[in-house]
Amino acid sequence: MSEIKNExxxxxxxxxxxxxxxxxxxxxxxTLAQFxxxxxxxxxxxxxxxxxxxxxxxxxxxxxxxxVFLSNPWFFLLLGLINPFAYYLIxxxxxxxxxxxxxxxxNYSWAITLTLMASIFLGQKIRRQDWxxxxxxxxxxLVIATKGDLFALNFDSPLGVTLALLSTLLxxxxxxLNTKNKSDPVVVVLLGFLVSLPFSASLAWYEGHSxxxxxxxxxxxxSYVGLFEMGITFVLWLSxxxxxxxxxxxxxxxxxSPFISLLLLSQIIGETIYPSTIIGLVLILIGLIIQQIKxxxxxxxx
Numbered sequence: 001m002s003e004i005k006n007e008x009x010x011x012x013x014x015x016x017x018x019x020x021x022x023x024x025x026x027x028x029x030x031t032l033a034q035f036x037x038x039x040x041x042x043x044x045x046x047x048x049x050x051x052x053x054x055x056x057x058x059x060x061x062x063x064x065x066x067x068v069f070l071s072n073p074w075f076f077l078l079l080g081l082i083n084p085f086a087y088y089l090i091x092x093x094x095x096x097x098x099x100x101x102x103x104x105x106x107n108y109s110w111a112i113t114l115t116l117m118a119s120i121f122l123g124q125k126i127r128r129q130d131w132x133x134x135x136x137x138x139x140x141x142l143v144i145a146t147k148g149d150l151f152a153l154n155f156d157s158p159l160g161v162t163l164a165l166l167s168t169l170l171x172x173x174x175x176x177l178n179t180k181n182k183s184d185p186v187v188v189v190l191l192g193f194l195v196s197l198p199f200s201a202s203l204a205w206y207e208g209h210s211x212x213x214x215x216x217x218x219x220x221x222x223s224y225v226g227l228f229e230m231g232i233t234f235v236l237w238l239s240x241x242x243x244x245x246x247x248x249x250x251x252x253x254x255x256x257s258p259f260i261s262l263l264l265l266s267q268i269i270g271e272t273i274y275p276s277t278i279i280g281l282v283l284i285l286i287g288l289i290i291q292q293i294k295x296x297x298x299x300x301x302x
Contacts, residue, residue, distance in 0.1 A: 047226025080195030097160030140283030
């Protein structure tokens with residue numbers, strides 16, 4: 001009976017995480033209407049750090065924070081500079097330059113980038129199915145970036161597209177660095193925010209952006225980003241994976257996120273969702289599914 005209860009709880013937590021992640025593209029655009037990317041990073045990081053501190057306190061993990069950091073300070077400094085500092089700063093800038101309906105699917109190709117980088121840095125073999133999946137995914141990226149006009153190669157914002165793709169490299173790098181890290185994941189994410197905050201705050205101070213024009217709606221939006229893109233949702237997702245006996249079923253929920261996100265962008269912000277965006281996103285997702293099926297087959301033969 002407890003196993004059934006755990007499975008139900010895992011499904012609820014997994015769906016909640018996916019639904020919350022589906023809202024962040026809309027929250028990004030609403031926040032960027034009043035904040036610069038670096039301002040947004042600073043405040044969202046503070047909210048996330050405070051939230052994760054409360055969660056660590058509730059879980060009895062506060063004593064781990066200092067011990068984990070001191071076990072390898074240069075490693076955690078590097079992690080924090082990659083994510084959240086560089087990753088989110090570049091991602092927010094991409095969202096500033098591109099419609100969110102383009103930036104979000106482009107960023108979603110990070111799992112395909114991870115496959116290629118894992119072969120280089122971890123020595124993992126890429127088979128024909130993986131190459132096909134990568135090619136399909138990046139063809140989808142091209143369809144989205146050009147709005148379907150593949151031969152003209154006309155991008156609305158070449159810099160925005162470049163930054164969105166660069167964010168996938170940073171996110172994949174972060175996970176590759178984490179492959180051999182056995183520390184508690186919630187503590188590791190918290191350390192990233194604590195380590196990066198002095199750098200992001202210093203950059204915000206150097207750029208000298210004004211804070212006086214920000215309305216209460218802007219403060220609510222950036223707090224929402226901090227809570228549900230960087231903080232609570234990550235813990236919900238980890239909890240779901242920990243409780244379930246079927247990791248693949250919970251993981252598959254993530255494929256719902258980009259479509260819900262596009263629907264919200266259309267209804268709340270009024271962004272035009274081009275047919276090319278849907279086609280490109282489907283191509284990316286098919287590539288990801290092919291990779292996942294391939295992984296399951298590998299597991300069966302081990």
